[in-house]
Amino acid sequence: MSDRDADHLPGHWLLARLGKRVLRPGGREMTTRMLANAGLSGSQVVEFAPGLGRTAREIIAAGPSSYTGVEADEDAAGLSRSVVGDRGQVIIGQADHTGLPDATADVVIGEAMLSMQTDARKADIVNEAFRVLRPGGRYCVHELALTPDNVSDDVKTEVRQALARAIKVNARPLTHTEWSTLLTEAGFEVAEVSFLPMALLEPKRIISDEGPLRTLKFVSNVIRDSDARARVLGMRQTFRKNRDNLSAICVIARKPS
Numbered sequence: 001m002s003d004r005d006a007d008h009l010p011g012h013w014l015l016a017r018l019g020k021r022v023l024r025p026g027g028r029e030m031t032t033r034m035l036a037n038a039g040l041s042g043s044q045v046v047e048f049a050p051g052l053g054r055t056a057r058e059i060i061a062a063g064p065s066s067y068t069g070v071e072a073d074e075d076a077a078g079l080s081r082s083v084v085g086d087r088g089q090v091i092i093g094q095a096d097h098t099g100l101p102d103a104t105a106d107v108v109i110g111e112a113m114l115s116m117q118t119d120a121r122k123a124d125i126v127n128e129a130f131r132v133l134r135p136g137g138r139y140c141v142h143e144l145a146l147t148p149d150n151v152s153d154d155v156k157t158e159v160r161q162a163l164a165r166a167i168k169v170n171a172r173p174l175t176h177t178e179w180s181t182l183l184t185e186a187g188f189e190v191a192e193v194s195f196l197p198m199a200l201l202e203p204k205r206i207i208s209d210e211g212p213l214r215t216l217k218f219v220s221n222v223i224r225d226s227d228a229r230a231r232v233l234g235m236r237q238t239f240r241k242n243r244d245n246l247s248a249i250c251v252i253a254r255k256p257s
């Protein structure tokens, strides 16, 4: 993970450094629903960008026949590996060229990792998911959506710029239709779509994602570090200000049989 100072660290690594473990827009609630509908038991599962391994833990608890994580960040890959242990593998690599064999996975999962890519890279990653999935396999994504679906280009640009300033990552969320198009252009059929509020830094969501003890630890870390506090409050203010145009989205797409 990056060792940059609090002013320049990507938002997800700043939150991770402060003790937050759930780093995705729809929180655990959206992940739990998505995993329940993914058909994990007995399946060969690939997770793109497992990050700190929080979802990897839940995937493994569901009894897949294999688990492979593909994580770009070496330190994060190490943390995921410590969660996965000998029940799977975590490769350090890029999700757009994983090196995994064709048509061998039943399920590919990716959370909070496509939104931060350029449009071209998003398409490369989705094509890679399509390649590694067997016919009939499911691609489950949990990402950030722009709302409403007919949001103007000006507002899209404003929201993207505000996010980039706050989280120091060039986040490029898409509308519901744009996410669906990205998936169908790669050959997928969209099977299910659901939404939850983007409430990553709202107190109620933090408690539900992290539990009371980790929430206390996170809050006390934020209070003690004034630079980090300014960043976290700035991120929350940006999410609140743009709440009418941001949402968490989950899409389960299917590779045709």
Ligand SMILES: C[S@@+](CC[C@H](N)C(=O)[O-])C[C@H]1O[C@@H](n2cnc3c(N)ncnc32)[C@H](O)[C@@H]1O
Pocket: 012, 021, 022, 023, 024, 048, 049, 050, 051, 052, 054, 055, 070, 071, 072, 073, 076, 093, 094, 095, 096, 110, 111, 112, 113
């Ligand atoms: C916001 S975190 C989300 C982590 C985790 N999926 C979660 O929901 O908690 C983004 C993660 O994506 C990883 N990542 C970004 N681009 C990637 C890529 N092209 N291939 C693999 N991992 C990538 C980062 O290293 C980081 O771990």
